[in-house]
Amino acid sequence: xxxTPQRRRGWVTAALVGSLALxxxxxxxxxxxxxxxxxxxxxxxPPDMMTLMRGHGDEATEAARAAHRDTLRDHFDRVRAARGAxxxxxxxxxxxxxxxxxxxxxLKAASIEAQEEFHRAFADVAATLSADERRxxxxxxxxxxxx
Numbered sequence: 001x002x003x004t005p006q007r008r009r010g011w012v013t014a015a016l017v018g019s020l021a022l023x024x025x026x027x028x029x030x031x032x033x034x035x036x037x038x039x040x041x042x043x044x045x046p047p048d049m050m051t052l053m054r055g056h057g058d059e060a061t062e063a064a065r066a067a068h069r070d071t072l073r074d075h076f077d078r079v080r081a082a083r084g085a086x087x088x089x090x091x092x093x094x095x096x097x098x099x100x101x102x103x104x105x106x107l108k109a110a111s112i113e114a115q116e117e118f119h120r121a122f123a124d125v126a127a128t129l130s131a132d133e134r135r136x137x138x139x140x141x142x143x144x145x146x147x
Contacts, residue, residue, distance in 0.1 A: 061128040068121035075114035082107040 086107050089100040126134055 061125055064124040064128050065121070068117065068124065071117055072114070072121060075110070075117050078110040079107070079114050082110040 082103070085103040086100070089096070089103040092099065126137070129137065
């Protein structure tokens with residue numbers, strides 16, 4: 001016995017809708033993965049700025065960078081540890097919203113401290129650069145931001 005045209009159309013429609021839903025789901029996963037690694041975000045700023053600070057100036061510039069290197073590394077380690085605490089709080093059973101909020105507060109504090117130290121380092125390095133070097137650094141910053 002053959003299927004009626006009505007039944008056949010219903011099956012085809014369901015298959016097409018299912019295929020569309022699957023493709024949209026997979027597309028969302030790919031876009032999310034791409035955005036996580038290529039999109040804008042505060043977590044990318046320090047490394048990009050650190051890259052901008054390299055290759056400029058002279059011995060005084062290197063000395064300014066070196067003066068902050070260990071402190072910055074310590075701050076970035078604290079930020080990584082605070083992110084780990086947030087992840088741990090997210091998977092804890094039973095879930096404790098207060099513990100998550102405390103971990104998020106810790107991450108915020110560590111991030112602010114790291115950013116403040118980075119700004120001090122950046123200003124110290126910029127103070128050692130010539131006007132042309134600062135102009136070149138500013139131009140690279142604008143290109144990276146798309147200005």
